[in-house]
Amino acid sequence: MSKKESFVQNRIKSIGFAYKGALYLIKTEASIKVQLFVAISVTLAGFYFNITNTEWLFQIAFIGLVMTAEGINTAIEYIADFIHPEYHKTIGHIKDISAGAVFIAAMAAVAGALVIYIPKLF
Template sequence: MPRRFPALLRKRAASFGYAFRGVGAALRTEVHLWFHAAATVVVGWLGFYFGLARWEWAAVALAVGAVWCAELINTAVEAVVNLVSPEYHPLAGRAKDVAAGAVLVMALAALVVGLLVFGPRVWKWLAF
């Protein structure tokens, strides 16, 4: 049993490496992820600037994380669909459209969170 434990840890550590490699590959190939990355930086900066409360940080972090997850899953769906259906097929197109729709829905939900958290502060800042 003691010998198996280090091997298990190595496998777990390797799985994190694969996950980071996946995020890196998506960042290199998906333009939309660059938009999400820029939005993440802006939201983080605004959060520090306006001094968000802990619960607001939690809401913003969950919204940002959910958008990233949706975009990464969309990227994975597109890759698998392209692999199994290199030629055009209506069902392949529908799968891609639905996956992209999931990203859109999550991004709109994150926008609502952003408006609820940052809206009053930005409005107050603009009104002086």
């Protein structure tokens, strides 16, 4: 019988798997690379315009929301392609809905960015 790993050891392993997944996502997916570029750009803008702590919190939340949605969308696409590699109408709808969720998150982030940055530009 093998020794059961502790809770802490399991959490450390889980963090390692999550980190590995995030790196894989960034290295392999063009859409997440675009989102990462946008995230870096608005972060630099935040420093340049000296946004408030509250604005930082919203900006960080929107970046997290969009990046998370993009990651989940990618996972759904991988699962759908694994289950049904050839074109299937229902799989297409599933993938479109998943991409639509990313679009909604991205539009919310754009709206948030406009609220933060338009007053600073004009």
